[in-house]
Amino acid sequence: MSPSRRRAAVAVVAWLLVLAACGAQIAHTRFVADLSSFLPTAPTPEQRLLVDQLRDGALSRMMLMGIEGADAAVRADLSRAVASTLRRDARFTIVANGAADGFTAERDFVVAHRYALSPRVDAERFTVQGLRAAITQTLDLLASSAGLLVKPLVARDPTGETLAVLESLQGGQGPRMLQGVWSDGEGRRAVLLARTRASGSDVDAQAAALAAVQQAFDAGVASVGASAQGARIGVTGPGAFSARSRALVKGDVARLSTLATAAVATMLLVVYRSPLALVLGLLPVVTGAVVGIAAVSAGFGLVHGITLGFGATLIGEAVDYAIYLFVQAGERERAADAIALRGFWPTIRLGVLTSIAGFCALVFSGLPGLAQLGVYSIAGLVAAALVTRFVLPVLLPANFRVRDLSVAGARIAAFARRLRRLAPGSSSSRPRRSRCSSGAVTTRGTATSRASIRLPRAIGCSMPGCGRHWARRMRGTWS
Amino acid sequence: MRKAVLRAAAFTVIAVIHAAIAAAPLSLDALMDMLRRERPATVHFNETREMALLDRPLESSGELTFTPPDRLEKRTTSPGSERLVVEGDTLVMERAGRRQAASLRQWPQVAAMLEGIRATLAGDRPRLEQVYRVTLEGDAAGWRLVLVPRDAEVAKIVARVTLGGVEGSVRRVEIDQADGDRSLMQIAPRGR
Numbered sequence: 167m168s169p170s171r172r173r174a175a176v177a178v179v180a181w182l183l184v185l186a187a188c189g190a191q192i193a194h195t196r197f198v199a200d201l202s203s204f205l206p207t208a209p210t211p212e213q214r215l216l217v218d219q220l221r222d223g224a225l226s227r228m229m230l231m232g233i234e235g236a237d238a239a240v241r242a243d244l245s246r247a248v249a250s251t252l253r254r255d256a257r258f259t260i261v262a263n264g265a266a267d268g269f270t271a272e273r274d275f276v277v278a279h280r281y282a283l284s285p286r287v288d289a290e291r292f293t294v295q296g297l298r299a300a301i302t303q304t305l306d307l308l309a310s311s312a313g314l315l316v317k318p319l320v321a322r323d324p325t326g327e328t329l330a331v332l333e334s335l336q337g338g339q340g341p342r343m344l345q346g347v348w349s350d351g352e353g354r355r356a357v358l359l360a361r362t363r364a365s366g367s368d369v370d371a372q373a374a375a376l377a378a379v380q381q382a383f384d385a386g387v388a389s390v391g392a393s394a395q396g397a398r399i400g401v402t403g404p405g406a407f408s409a410r411s412r413a414l415v416k417g418d419v420a421r422l423s424t425l426a427t428a429a430v431a432t433m434l435l436v437v438y439r440s441p442l443a444l445v446l447g448l449l450p451v452v453t454g455a456v457v458g459i460a461a462v463s464a465g466f467g468l469v470h471g472i473t474l475g476f477g478a479t480l481i482g483e484a485v486d487y488a489i490y491l492f493v494q495a496g497e498r499e500r501a502a503d504a505i506a507l508r509g510f511w512p513t514i515r516l517g518v519l520t521s522i523a524g525f526c527a528l529v530f531s532g533l534p535g536l537a538q539l540g541v542y543s544i545a546g547l548v549a550a551a552l553v554t555r556f557v558l559p560v561l562l563p564a565n566f567r568v569r570d571l572s573v574a575g576a577r578i579a580a581f582a583r584r585l586r587r588l589a590p591g592s593s594s595s596r597p598r599r600s601r602c603s604s605g606a607v608t609t610r611g612t613a614t615s616r617a618s619i620r621l622p623r624a625i626g627c628s629m630p631g632c633g634r635h636w637a638r639r640m641r642g643t644w645s
Numbered sequence: 646m647r648k649a650v651l652r653a654a655a656f657t658v659i660a661v662i663h664a665a666i667a668a669a670p671l672s673l674d675a676l677m678d679m680l681r682r683e684r685p686a687t688v689h690f691n692e693t694r695e696m697a698l699l700d701r702p703l704e705s706s707g708e709l710t711f712t713p714p715d716r717l718e719k720r721t722t723s724p725g726s727e728r729l730v731v732e733g734d735t736l737v738m739e740r741a742g743r744r745q746a747a748s749l750r751q752w753p754q755v756a757a758m759l760e761g762i763r764a765t766l767a768g769d770r771p772r773l774e775q776v777y778r779v780t781l782e783g784d785a786a787g788w789r790l791v792l793v794p795r796d797a798e799v800a801k802i803v804a805r806v807t808l809g810g811v812e813g814s815v816r817r818v819e820i821d822q823a824d825g826d827r828s829l830m831q832i833a834p835r836g837r
Binding site: 265305306308309310311312313314315317320321333343345346 | 692694696698699703704705719721724725727729734735738740743746747748750752754755758802822826
């Protein structure tokens, strides 16, 4: 085995080992999606409270439901049906629709902790006078019309602390009651309130809870019968928002990224003329992403969802590394790959170094989320560059050549010139030339004059400068 | 125990005497007619509650107003001030500066007791029989209406409601709870 082939084998094996190690690290990585990573590392108690409440607070678990349509009696029946179904569902801790039986668990809790919770308990409460006053009050209550309701409690709670707690919890009049359940002010919809066991940031659980509500409602409609046909249920609340917005974002991301991937893949296929090269071209980015996630996971203990999202765009430039390599490989003979490397490697090295310099600023940020982004990008880019430098040349097919698109490029450029002549008032006196027509284009500021890259003209046309030029031309045409 | 036996014996004797001397036994429909014809009025009440929990009965008094078909207002003046209004399905209680509204559906036992009084005052036999099994004893000069809840859940709390009266006016309401506690409300025209 020649020294160069041995080196190639070592590179590939090392790459595979690193990938395996990173995979193992990622396998037990915790991914989070709440905002705490974008708080300062030493948050004030207020900031901590805010994030805790946003993520886990009672309000974040609230689900508001409204039943509309049909008549009030049917809505009330549906409200009771939904409430009784959801109360049996372990995913909900509280389901309230205004009916008295909705708070059994809470009432038991208040009874059990009455002395700790009661606003009336103080040192005086258990003196002779205090007890006399409290018990006299209880006796008055027993003699009143509410006596029958109070009686079951009196033996356990002779000083009436449970009622004191319940009274202190009662704010105002509460929602309007219609047919024995809560209704909105106009009496047009029955209102229910539920609290999920899962926290509001657990979007999967929130989505499941949403589905459970709809299911309970459908079952209720089925059991009430034909009179409930016009009724429908609306659900809102933080959990419902996050579940629905995630579904929307998911749909958009899936659609747009499918389109973008298809467009990029088509273009690269046209240029590379090799599906294998297309796959190889993605290796640096994929490796970079894997190493980046593993690095963040090892350094921070958890990976934030936003790091994954933004990090992918930050290390997206690694796609270019493969393009540089392929273009160079296409222009020189593969037999001299060492020489070819000498041509493209300094370009990539410079690009990686400038990017690292930029991302270093993120690493030292006080916000863990930004620091994660910095670590992710630096680790990812270094890994991508190393894969491009040592692994890709080994895997590239011997006869690989990028297709020469200069003819097509020239045609497009000529077409652009014709278009420009069509634009009124700008045809004759513009000596400026479209940059599309120049053969060599420097890309994204990462290439230097020493290592400028000749790109096929079709690609050159998509460069930002050209886009601006085009936009200007088109505005001139239509205005 | 002995007291209860004596009481039962006394009731039996009274019932037998009533039955013996009644010129014409009163029918439920006839009683309902009389109750319906009674003009709305505000009456005075005096209520005594006996509870196993307490060694002495609790007393309260105030005024009652019934407005047909279904509005019943109870204003307690002693020992504390309290106002209770039942109308339709809604129950409003004002006490110690607080006003609380509730639906009768939430409190089936309370609803049953109130309905026993309300439907009797309104002379509404169907509504009364919807909630209770009704038996009537006595004649127009002294009748006794015994109401036993039909609903098993209600019967766990309220064993029996007994109303007594003369012609179209109700004079006493006795509620026997399932746990042995009982209350007696005596009613007299106002001012007496």
